[in-house]
Amino acid sequence: MSEIMKLDSQEIEARFRRHAVRVTRQRAAIYAALAETTSHPTAEDLYRTVKREHPMMSRNTVYYTLGVLRQAGLVQEVNVGHEVARFDGNVTVHHHLICLGCGQIVDVMDDGLNHLAIPSRQARGFHVLGHRVEFHGYCADCQQAGLGAMERRG
Numbered sequence: 001m002s003e004i005m006k007l008d009s010q011e012i013e014a015r016f017r018r019h020a021v022r023v024t025r026q027r028a029a030i031y032a033a034l035a036e037t038t039s040h041p042t043a044e045d046l047y048r049t050v051k052r053e054h055p056m057m058s059r060n061t062v063y064y065t066l067g068v069l070r071q072a073g074l075v076q077e078v079n080v081g082h083e084v085a086r087f088d089g090n091v092t093v094h095h096h097l098i099c100l101g102c103g104q105i106v107d108v109m110d111d112g113l114n115h116l117a118i119p120s121r122q123a124r125g126f127h128v129l130g131h132r133v134e135f136h137g138y139c140a141d142c143q144q145a146g147l148g149a150m151e152r153r154g
Contacts, residue, residue, distance in 0.1 A: 007035050019072040029054050030065045034075055034089035040096075040105040042084045078105060080134055095133040101142030108135065 007015075012028045021027065033049045034041070041049070047062040066087055069075040076088040080098045090107060093114050097106040113133045118126070138148035 007032055015074060016072075019074055021068060021072045021074065026050075026054065026057060026061050027065050027068070029057070030062055031069060031074065031089070034069075034087055037089070038107060040078055040086040040088050042086055044084070046087065080105065093130075095135070097135045097137070097139075099139040099142055100136055101138050101145070101147035104139050106139075108133070 009028060012031055013023050015021075016023045016027070016031075029050050030046060033046055037049075039045075043063050043066055044059075046066070047057070047059050050062065051057050066075065066077075070077050070087075073091060074089075076091055078086040078088050078096065080086070080096065086105060088105075088107075092109075095108040095110065095113050097108055098104075116131060116133070118128060142148060
């Protein structure tokens with residue numbers, strides 16, 4: 001499980017400069033909000049969170065900023081079969097548990113998973129740059145609600 005990062009403005013500015021991202025108050029607020037959660041929020045979730053402290057924040061600014069931060073490598077876009085993209089402020093190598101019932105995404109930090117490799121005879125000329133492992137199932141709350149019972153019996 002990953003930890004929530006509390007970043008001060010100097011650390012955010014330093015990260016932005018290292019990744020050639022122009023520093024603005026709005027961008028810093030969006031990045032800080034994402035760094036302070038492990039819930040893998042949608043852009044809409046982030047918009048609602050940041051708008052509380054920055055009432056002039058526009059929805060377009062949040063979407064645009066997430067694109068800038070993703071391209072700079074400061075955030076990851078997590079698309080795991082959900083209808084909308086989710087975002088992850090943790091860009092270290094890690095994997096995910098994904099609940100098929102409620103959509104919850106939980107970080108999995110496991111060094112063993114980081115060293116998986118495709119046997120060369122199956123690589124078919126691919127030069128693999130990275131990988132992400134996703135475990136799909138049902139969280140404890142969804143199991144308690146009876147979701148996933150058919151899969152367990154089948």
